[in-house]
Amino acid sequence: MMRAILAALALTTALTLPGIAMAQPVTLTTTLKNYGGNGAYLAIYVIDPKGAYAGSLWMAGTKSKYYEHLSDWYRATGGNTAEINGITGASVGAGRRLAITLDLADALFDAGYTLHVDAAAEDMRDSPNEVAVPLTAKGAGQPVQGRRYIANFSYGM
Amino acid sequence: MIRALHRWPGLLALALVTLLAVSGAALSVFPAAERLAAPQADEDMSVADLATRIQSAYPGVEQIKRSPSGRITAYWFDGGAPGSAVIDPATGTGVASADPNPFERWLTNLHRSLFLDDSGRLLMAAGAVAMLVLAVSGFLLVARRVGGWRRWLAPLRGPLAARVHVELARGAVLGLLLSSATALWMTASTFGFLPDQGAPPELPSAVSGRAGALLASMPLLTATPVSALRELSFPYPEDATDVFTLKTDDGVGCIDQGTGATLGWSGLSGWERVSETVYMLHTGQGASLLGLLLGLTALAVPAMGATGLFIWLAGRARRPRIRGNAAPGRAETIILVGSEGGSSWGFAATLHAALTRAGQRVHAAPMSGFDPARFSGARRYLVLAATYGDGGAPASAKGFLDRLARLSAVPDAPLAVLGFGDRSFPAFCAYARSVAAAAESKGWRLLLPFETVDRQSPQEFARWGRALGEALGTALELDHQPVRPETSALTLVSRRDYGHDVQAPTAILRFALPRLSVWQRLTGQGFARFEAGDLLGIVPEGSPILRFYSLASGRRDGFVEIVVRRHVGGICSSALTTLEPGGTVAAFIRRNPGFHAARDRTPLILIGAGTGIGPLAGFIRANGSRRPIHLFFGMRHPDSDFLYREELQGWAAGGRLRHLSTAVSRGARPHYVQDALVADQLEVVRAIRKGARVMVCGGRQMAAGVAEAMTRMLEPLGLSPEVLKAEGRYVEDVY
Numbered sequence: 001m002m003r004a005i006l007a008a009l010a011l012t013t014a015l016t017l018p019g020i021a022m023a024q025p026v027t028l029t030t031t032l033k034n035y036g037g038n039g040a041y042l043a044i045y046v047i048d049p050k051g052a053y054a055g056s057l058w059m060a061g062t063k064s065k066y067y068e069h070l071s072d073w074y075r076a077t078g079g080n081t082a083e084i085n086g087i088t089g090a091s092v093g094a095g096r097r098l099a100i101t102l103d104l105a106d107a108l109f110d111a112g113y114t115l116h117v118d119a120a121a122e123d124m125r126d127s128p129n130e131v132a133v134p135l136t137a138k139g140a141g142q143p144v145q146g147r148r149y150i151a152n153f154s155y156g157m
Numbered sequence: 158m159i160r161a162l163h164r165w166p167g168l169l170a171l172a173l174v175t176l177l178a179v180s181g182a183a184l185s186v187f188p189a190a191e192r193l194a195a196p197q198a199d200e201d202m203s204v205a206d207l208a209t210r211i212q213s214a215y216p217g218v219e220q221i222k223r224s225p226s227g228r229i230t231a232y233w234f235d236g237g238a239p240g241s242a243v244i245d246p247a248t249g250t251g252v253a254s255a256d257p258n259p260f261e262r263w264l265t266n267l268h269r270s271l272f273l274d275d276s277g278r279l280l281m282a283a284g285a286v287a288m289l290v291l292a293v294s295g296f297l298l299v300a301r302r303v304g305g306w307r308r309w310l311a312p313l314r315g316p317l318a319a320r321v322h323v324e325l326a327r328g329a330v331l332g333l334l335l336s337s338a339t340a341l342w343m344t345a346s347t348f349g350f351l352p353d354q355g356a357p358p359e360l361p362s363a364v365s366g367r368a369g370a371l372l373a374s375m376p377l378l379t380a381t382p383v384s385a386l387r388e389l390s391f392p393y394p395e396d397a398t399d400v401f402t403l404k405t406d407d408g409v410g411c412i413d414q415g416t417g418a419t420l421g422w423s424g425l426s427g428w429e430r431v432s433e434t435v436y437m438l439h440t441g442q443g444a445s446l447l448g449l450l451l452g453l454t455a456l457a458v459p460a461m462g463a464t465g466l467f468i469w470l471a472g473r474a475r476r477p478r479i480r481g482n483a484a485p486g487r488a489e490t491i492i493l494v495g496s497e498g499g500s501s502w503g504f505a506a507t508l509h510a511a512l513t514r515a516g517q518r519v520h521a522a523p524m525s526g527f528d529p530a531r532f533s534g535a536r537r538y539l540v541l542a543a544t545y546g547d548g549g550a551p552a553s554a555k556g557f558l559d560r561l562a563r564l565s566a567v568p569d570a571p572l573a574v575l576g577f578g579d580r581s582f583p584a585f586c587a588y589a590r591s592v593a594a595a596a597e598s599k600g601w602r603l604l605l606p607f608e609t610v611d612r613q614s615p616q617e618f619a620r621w622g623r624a625l626g627e628a629l630g631t632a633l634e635l636d637h638q639p640v641r642p643e644t645s646a647l648t649l650v651s652r653r654d655y656g657h658d659v660q661a662p663t664a665i666l667r668f669a670l671p672r673l674s675v676w677q678r679l680t681g682q683g684f685a686r687f688e689a690g691d692l693l694g695i696v697p698e699g700s701p702i703l704r705f706y707s708l709a710s711g712r713r714d715g716f717v718e719i720v721v722r723r724h725v726g727g728i729c730s731s732a733l734t735t736l737e738p739g740g741t742v743a744a745f746i747r748r749n750p751g752f753h754a755a756r757d758r759t760p761l762i763l764i765g766a767g768t769g770i771g772p773l774a775g776f777i778r779a780n781g782s783r784r785p786i787h788l789f790f791g792m793r794h795p796d797s798d799f800l801y802r803e804e805l806q807g808w809a810a811g812g813r814l815r816h817l818s819t820a821v822s823r824g825a826r827p828h829y830v831q832d833a834l835v836a837d838q839l840e841v842v843r844a845i846r847k848g849a850r851v852m853v854c855g856g857r858q859m860a861a862g863v864a865e866a867m868t869r870m871l872e873p874l875g876l877s878p879e880v881l882k883a884e885g886r887y888v889e890d891v892y
Contacts, residue, residue: 037257038266051398062275063347065354071390071402079354090274123257125220125232125241129393148239 026104026140026155028057030117031097033151037121039091040149041066042098043073043084046135049112053077057115058100059084061091069120072128094121110136119149159301163294164469170287171462177284178458180268181336185452187261188226189445194253195228198246198383204403205378208389210249212372215240217394223386225443230255246383275348282344288337288458295326296334312756316681318471322464325457332454339439346432353428367415368397375417377403377410464679471680479509479521485531488520491570495524495542495554495588499642500613501577502553505541507637511622515631524554527561535570537604539625540592543577546751547889548587561595571604572596573628575621580611583857604628612702642703644696644743645671645684647717649736656798659823661722663768663798664734665709668717668742683746687712689775690752690890693719696743697729704729705747707854707890709771711779717744720771720800752852752890758784760849762841764863766791766820766830767798769855772890774801776852780813787816787844789837791830791859793823816840830859831866838870846874851881854890 032040041061046054053076061067064081068074077083092098117131127148133139135155143152167174198207207229212218215233221244222230229244231251242251270277300306302323303313309327313320345351372378378389378401385405392399392414400420401412408424425433441448485491490512494505505521512519520532524542529535545551550558561567574596576589586609593607605628610617615637626633647668656663670684677685688711695704710718723734736742754761754776763773763786770790777786788805792798799819808814820833834841845851851867853860867878867887881887 036259038262064349065346123262125239126390147234 022106023103024106024157025101026157027099027101028115028153028155029097029099030092030153031151032092032094032149033146034095035121035124035149037094037124039093040119040121041070041091042130043067043070043116043118044100045073045076045116045118046108047114047116047132054113056083056087057102057104058098059088060098062088066120066122069126070118070128071126072116073118104135108135115155117146117150117153119146121149159294159297163291163298166287166290166294167462167465168469170284170291171466173280173284174288174291175459175462176271177268177281177288177340178455180264182452182455184261184264184268185441185448185455187258188441188443188448191224191226191228192445195224195226195243196245196247196252197227198229200382200384202246202383203379204381204383204386204389205373205375207246207249207383207386208372208378210246211244212249214249214251219391221386221389223383223388225437226445227384229383229386278344278347282341285337285340285344288333289341292330292334292337296330299323299326299330316468316471316679316686318464318467318679318681322461322468325461325464329454329457329461332451333458335438336451336455339435342432342435343439346435351428351432353426353432364398364400364420365413365415365418366397368392370413370415370417375401375412375419377412377419381405467679471682479506481513482509483518483520485520485522486533488518488532489534489536490517490519491532491535491538492519492521493524493527493538493540493542493557494521495540495551495557495592497543497545497551497553501541501543501551504577504610504613504618504637507618507635508539508541508622511633511635515626515629515633524550524557527557529564529568532568535568537570537629538568538572539604540572540574540589541577542574542586542589542592544584544586544588546584547891548584548591549751550588554588554592558592558595561592561599564599567596567599567601569602571602573603573605573625574607575618576607576609577613578609578611585609585611642694642696642745642747643683644694644745646741647671647744648741649738650716651738652736655800656722656793658797659793661767661793661798662734663720663722663800665718665720665771665800666733666736667710668744670712670715670717684717685712687717687746687748688753689779690754690772691749692747693717694745694747695729695733696745697732700728707749707752707769707772709775709778711775714775714778718771718775720768722768749890752854752888754779754852755850758782760785760787760844760847762787762789762844762849762851764789764830764834764851764853764855766855766859767793768800769853769859769890770800772854773852774804777808777814778804780808783812785815785844785849786813787818787837787840787849788814789818789820789830789833791820791822791833791855793821795819795821829862830855831862834863834866835870842870842874845871845876845881845886848886850885851878851887852890853888855892857891860889860891 028044030042043056044058045056048054064079067079113135115133115135116129119127119130125148130146130148130150131144131153133144141154141156143154145152208221211221211231215231215235217234218231219234220232229246230241231244232239232241241255243253243255244250245252266272269281271280273280300309303309303311313323346353381403385407387404387406390402392401399414401414403410403412408422410422411420412418413420437443438447441451492505492509494501496502509519509521524540542554543551574589574593576586578586590607597603605624608621610621618637619635622633622635649666650669651667653665654662673683673685677683687708689708691708692705693708695706697704706719706721708718709720710716721730721733724730733742752772761776761784763776765773773788777788780786805814805817809817818833818837820828820830822829853863864878871877878887
């Protein structure tokens with residue numbers, strides 16, 4: 001499943017540093033393993049250089065009652081669905097691919113920010129911190145493997 | 158109303174409800190299997206003990222989960238590779254794969270969403286609504302049928318399909334109510350309609366920043382037994398600010414990984430507890446025996462669906478088809494039918510067709526459904542009514558007179574009443590007459606004067622049709638071709654002749670049971686269901702008029718038996734009494750529920766003379782429970798027409814017949830059956846006072862004599878045959 005969503009996000013505004021209005025479209029591509037379970041919930045969000053939650057980029061999975069299984073994201077946001085208002089889509093089936101395109105401020109790159117993905121699937125292990133990659137210009141296009149569910153994850157400019 | 162609420166969800170959602178039930182029944186096996194297969198922890202084992210054991214076997218452990226079945230699963234990372242296993246709590250090591258069972262997952266997705274995600278969930282929820290409506294309406298229907306829910310387990314009668322349907326329902330209804338109601342709760346919870354979502358855990362404000370506390374030193378873990386564990390998550394190895402998170406049956410708490418101290422705790426809300434209980438009740442996870450039980454009750458659903466469909470189809474087949482029946486509210490002419498055996502429906506169909514051809518919108522309905530509010534466009538009412546027994550309401554007219562009496566105002570549209578009957582009976586068209594009288598006394602305007610049709614005469618019916626046409630200002634020709642009931646060929650097996658010497662040639666004729674189709678067996682149609690007291694209809698060759706004989710046997714006896722006396726010039730009785738074994742007649746069953754010996758322990762007083770002994774002998778033959786029966790039998794001469802003499806002796810010896818009193822009418826001192834009754838007066842009165850039921854069968858004169866004698870005998874008790882009749886304790890089958 002190819003999911004190309006061009007999102008002009010309220011969220012990216014929040015991630016835009018004051019005075020620097022430059023932003024560019026970034027595509028996040030997540031390919032899942034064939035883990036043999038129901039569709040996975042994925043939370044994609046950004047952590048700032050001090051380790052604090054900065055904002056969410058995407059939530060795959062629409063039923064908020066299951067968000068607690070994305071435990072890092074849930075703890076960071078208190079499960080507040082306002083954080084993912086307008087950036088929520090369907091859960092991603094095993095072996096499928098999720099691609100989303102959004103505007104991300106230049107200032108987030110090479111500034112100590114990290115991209116995190118939490119994952120969970122019904123009746124299987126919760127996998128917070130499934131992926132954690134630093135946002136760098138050099139790292140763009142470099143696929144990384146997730147811990148349990150994600151075969152590879154990459155961001156490209 | 159309730160019936161419609163039961164029928165339509167049942168028919169519309171048949172496939173969906175069946176799929177839900179079958180997949181649910183299959184799923185119910187898994188929690189029980191998991192419970193049996195999972196190694197269980199000791200009663201007094203603490204979470205700290207368990208976690209310590211697992212950690213020593215798998216140092217990279219991240220999460221430990223315990224399912225309601227007691228199965229413990231651990232998830233860990235070892236050298237960057239994720240691992241998981243079902244854990245034996247005794248050793249802390251893995252014993253089986255923790256991967257979900259793909260078949261169970263497939264079934265679960267089928268059961269809850271038909272693999273269609275949210276739209277599928279809504280569809281299945283609609284199926285659960287149908288199931289809930291069916292369970293509630295079915296409960297009310299069964300309660301009504303057996304006479305109140307206190308008599309929930311009362312024995313049932315009726316055709317096989319209906320009995321099976323209700324028997325299954327009685328066992329399954331509670332389980333189905335529970336399953337469907339919990340399913341709807343779970344759907345509401347899944348879609349977030351319920352405030353049962355857990356509060357986010359309190360963020361530990363101050364962590365020590367250290368790591369390395371021993372699991373055994375954490376008070377929360379040592380105090381929590383494994384049986385209360387839901388989930389224990391370990392902190393990230395490299396993150397000193399992270400915490401242990403423990404979920405139990407009571408709530409969620411955090412533990413400092415440096416000090417082992419409990420940092421926060423939040424309990425489950427009432428809503429969460431309810432939702433968890435509902436989940437357990439529906440899935441059987443944590444209550445596997447209940448789950449199996451619910452699965453078993455769900456298995457009744459396909460069978461109930463099939464029998465329900467049969468019942469509906471059979472009911473449709475029984476009622477004659479009226480082509481182009483207009484909607485009740487739009488019809489200008491309303492035909493109300495009071496029919497016992499269905500022949501009045503045939504006349505109604507002819508009338509309906511003729512009026513429709515004349516350009517009218519016509520609605521035909523049973524009289525029992527009379528409700529002027531439904532017939533808002535009615536400009537005239539036509540009532541076609543037969544009579545049951547001595548002036549009683551026929552089956553499809555039950556309650557009509559009560560409904561009429563309750564009306565505050567009769568309809569403006571005028572009324573015509575046509576009675577159907579047989580002039581050889583004194584109560585000829587008595588019910589139709591009482592309907593006409595009641596309508597008139599309420600001030601209902603008449604369109605035509607009351608008329609009758611004798612023995613289904615097409616000529617009389619056509620004449621009435623012409624009168625109706627004149628009243629309507631249109632030419633109306635009613636050409637009625639009576640529909641013959643579907644008959645079977647009965648082959649005579651044996652005959653026994655009596656009464657030749659007393660000028661009353663009589664024969665007990667025994668026919669073989671005809672072959673039954675599967676359909677008849679399932680729906681109880683035709684010869685699949687009859688009992689002594691029902692009627693055998695015979696279609697004589699060369700005569701359009703049907704003859705009816707009381708049956709002396711039931712379906713369980715395995716043969717069809719009647720007692721026939723030859724009448725001078727009687728076409729049918731002559732044909733029957735000269736029939737030789739091997740010969741056949743065309744016959745059909747007509748139910749006669751008013752003259753059945755109810756299947757209970759009530760003592761019976763049976764009174765009959767001549768051929769009237771037929772059904773009474775049938776009751777005695779079927780008296781397997783040895784209820785007290787006293788038979789009074791009148792004959793002409795014991796050497797000539799003592800019908801069933803040998804059998805009666807055998808039945809008396811076997812306990813099926815308690816007393817036999819006979820009366821002989823030929824001889825120096827004629828003695829009739831009512832005289833025998835008077836002779837045993839004390840006995841009879843005592844039995845009636847104790848609740849005995851009286852059943853009289855025979856000629857009209859005999860019945861009148863018996864009623865007269867009874868009136869005199871019962872008077873001192875303040876009782877009478879009329880009072881007993883009203884209570885259903887005095888019934889007659891008279892010809």
